[in-house]
Amino acid sequence: MDDATPMLRQYLDIKKLYPGTLLMFRLGDFYELFNEDAIIGARELQITLTARHKDSKNPIPMCGVPHHAAANYISKLVRKGYRVAICEQAEPAVKGTKLVRREVVRVVTPGTAIDAQLIENKESVYLASVCEAGGSIGAAFLELSTGEFVTTQISGPDQWPKLTGLLDGYAPRELLFPPELATEVGRYFGRPDQGGQLLSNEGADERAAKSPRAFGLSLTQLEKDDFELADGELLLCSQFNVRELKGFGLDDKPAVVRAAAACLKYAHFTQKASALHVTAIKHFESSDCLVLDQLTLRNLEIVQPRSDAGKRT
Numbered sequence: 001m002d003d004a005t006p007m008l009r010q011y012l013d014i015k016k017l018y019p020g021t022l023l024m025f026r027l028g029d030f031y032e033l034f035n036e037d038a039i040i041g042a043r044e045l046q047i048t049l050t051a052r053h054k055d056s057k058n059p060i061p062m063c064g065v066p067h068h069a070a071a072n073y074i075s076k077l078v079r080k081g082y083r084v085a086i087c088e089q090a091e092p093a094v095k096g097t098k099l100v101r102r103e104v105v106r107v108v109t110p111g112t113a114i115d116a117q118l119i120e121n122k123e124s125v126y127l128a129s130v131c132e133a134g135g136s137i138g139a140a141f142l143e144l145s146t147g148e149f150v151t152t153q154i155s156g157p158d159q160w161p162k163l164t165g166l167l168d169g170y171a172p173r174e175l176l177f178p179p180e181l182a183t184e185v186g187r188y189f190g191r192p193d194q195g196g197q198l199l200s201n202e203g204a205d206e207r208a209a210k211s212p213r214a215f216g217l218s219l220t221q222l223e224k225d226d227f228e229l230a231d232g233e234l235l236l237c238s239q240f241n242v243r244e245l246k247g248f249g250l251d252d253k254p255a256v257v258r259a260a261a262a263c264l265k266y267a268h269f270t271q272k273a274s275a276l277h278v279t280a281i282k283h284f285e286s287s288d289c290l291v292l293d294q295l296t297l298r299n300l301e302i303v304q305p306r307s308d309a310g311k312r313t
């Protein structure tokens with residue numbers, strides 16, 4: 001966009017760093033969305049879509065929400081499966097300053113929405129991550145508000161159906177996975193009316209005509225490097241202030257380590273902090289657990305009261 005104003009160029013530069021994410025850009029007393037983000041925001045939030053430079057050949061779609069009411073709008077977007085990057089002014093607007101510096105202070109995703117304004121009272125919000133190595137699937141579940149962090153490993157020919165049952169039990173809001181598992185994740189969790197398309201860092205804007213929500217689970221494909229084993233071991237050891245992961249039962253479980261590290265790294269990225277309250281990880285053997293199907297979970301009101309069924313849209 002050669003004729004973009006300095007402010008719009010700033011927006012576009014920041015937007016490039018957060019593909020597949022709606023960027024809420026602070027301008028005075030409002031958070032503004034532009035271009036494709038504005039079209040999505042106006043549709044999903046049912047607010048007015050307007051434009052900058054309306055009289056030009058290339059008007060720029062935009063919509064905005066008041067900053068004091070932003071939490072409610074962000075909550076609506078996240079519950080629909082979208083990721084939202086919150087961009088604030090990083091310096092005061094003083095006289096003579098043409099353009100203030102801005103930066104993203106937080107990324108809110110379905111699995112990391114932990115603020116009281118974004119979730120219902122006493123509501124658990126799990127972020128899940130899966131990875132495959134050595135013929136086994138490693139799964140990690142992080143409840144960011146409490147710091148609960150658990151992992152397991154699933155092996156055998158029916159490992160994907162077992163994983164589905166495990167996800168039913170934890171009911172995570174968001175599932176992270178590496179590119180090599182896109183086919184399997186799409187087969188078991190992809191939304192049929194979207195042809196199994198998944199929310200990923202590539203091409204998300206082109207698929208923005210529909211919500212990325214899939215069966216109540218937002219699917220987020222990360223980069224392969226996010227699941228790298230050696231870096232993952234270092235990250236987990238640093239987080240828990242230990243020299244090795246043997247004490248957590250993870251010394252011979254590369255799939256679990258990779259899944260857990262990706263989960264923690266994603267939490268660091270979205271919170272723009274190190275999540276110091278996550279101080280330990282608990283591993284359990286899936287063979288020691290009884291997996292309950294969705295119907296049983298609903299009838300026993302384990303995940304949510306039956307009166308609340310269908311509210312998570």
